[in-house]
Amino acid sequence: MTTQSSLASAWLILFRLLEAHGAKPQSWLRELGADPALARQPGARLPSWLVDVIVTRAAALIEDPAFGLGAAGCWHPSSLGVLGYAWLSSSTLHQGLKRIERYARLLGDRWSCRCVDEADGLRFVCDHGRSDMIVGPVMADYTLSLTLAMCRSNFERTLNPARVFLRRPMPADPRPYHDSFACEVHFGALEDALVLSSSDVEALLPTANRELAATFDAILAEQLAVRSKDDLVSRCQVFLLKQLTSGEPSVGDLGKALGMSRRTLQRKLNEMGTSYQQLLVETRYALAKRYLHDSAKSVTEITFLLGFSEQAAFTRAFKRWSGAAPRDYRQRVDA
Template structure:
């Protein structure tokens, strides 16, 4: 029997708006594919991705070509992703926002993994779709894959400006026999089919530019909410569970791996083995957690450098400074000065006017 693959019920909002654009009854259309419209009122509700894929197929046939895929993306707003959406909107830059989506992709669905990585002058955002164990068929249909990549483009434009265009779109599936001018116009870049990956390629420099909506204090708050959510919905992923424990303990000192193992009900050796199976270790999780929190704190001018070091579990400023240089190649004060530079922000704003 296939595992139950699902996605966040918030997708009902853009799907409903896209259905209305076809002059179809959204409630009847959703129910036709066993999707309960009332699930949209449940912040942690899920809908069956198989049903969603069937709905997309139906609506695309009704509209012609693949217009529905793009219409759903156009109707997307980050708020449908709840805490993840707000964390994305308050990220420092587009690259950080997309890395956050990649990190917390499980919030959105359990159908795929997402990776955001640099490759030469590009930021590559790749969607790695899972397969059903019994048939080997991809969990996500070509329609859903195209719509999701279009949604990533829509999200990116909302964060850095509507003039953003991808460098290229890559799909693993073959080109449809039906041309879709709507998709070509929306992406406004080369689209390649039969590739080795499903991916959006963005200009790396543009992805690193400071976003208008960045707010480190709000960002940190929503990341903490995300970690709490992940510990509820994915008890198999030790990284989330360990990071949640680290966040609780850091202000009074970084917890030892032995303490974390005891908290989670594991022996130290068993925890080490399980983390190794997931391709990580406690030291890396602790270091990455400290770095992420530090980069949020350092952007808040009311917090002193020594206070930040204390809050992320360092016993003295010297140790904190050494760790920060290892992370960013400069002292904390230098990083803050660059971040808060009025001239940098003025240039950024002028480049967007």
């Protein structure tokens, strides 16, 4: 597992999208102990697991199953920090998408992307890093529609992909996807991707500025170097994964396993913008969703696998994280 945080300013896109559908994502964040004001602080980050909680709640509230496509109308370069402005200064879409690929971790540790050259163009593949059958498809819609909107904003003429691929199964009404992407859309694919023609990705963009791009790249490279330091959070999460079945481990146990005092561990985690309790919640939530996808595991069994002493405690915690009781969540996934 990797450090799981996301650029706080990128949350502004999600705020705008969900609020347009009547949801209250900022209130939900406060309920979960996070400060929505961080979204307006340059360089601030929020735990990635919160995205899953917010999107799960929104999916239960919003009637339109394709609401993630609306991200296309909610973005602004500033929402992506320095990378947003580096994108605008790219000479071609090919360079811009390669720039997104290179610095993707600055936007979020859970997702990745890659550019694949094809005979007739460039395939941009996104991996949202989620197996969740509720959150995953929404994030795929969200990410690809946002990527295409970014490409269209830089382009002088009408821009439509050659093809779009989505892992989600064919929806009851595929029209919103054809309307949004304006091309052939393949559902049930092996990956989430869009393909742009060679002529489009190599065309010189009107916003190109090589000097600015070089300046932004230098800043981004420095930011990425900071994000790539030895990952203490991953080591903590590995320990928690191993110990949860024996009950909830203490921060002292964790510090001892990592060869440092409790105070030192807490200080280091605080410097990384997280805490022992935050890591415990994030790890439990990820495991809970994975286990609930396995119909062979009962809720009682999952309770003890996650280190809870009683089922009621697990039910309360899961409802706080996802907005639904474990059994209700399982029923939605199986539907």
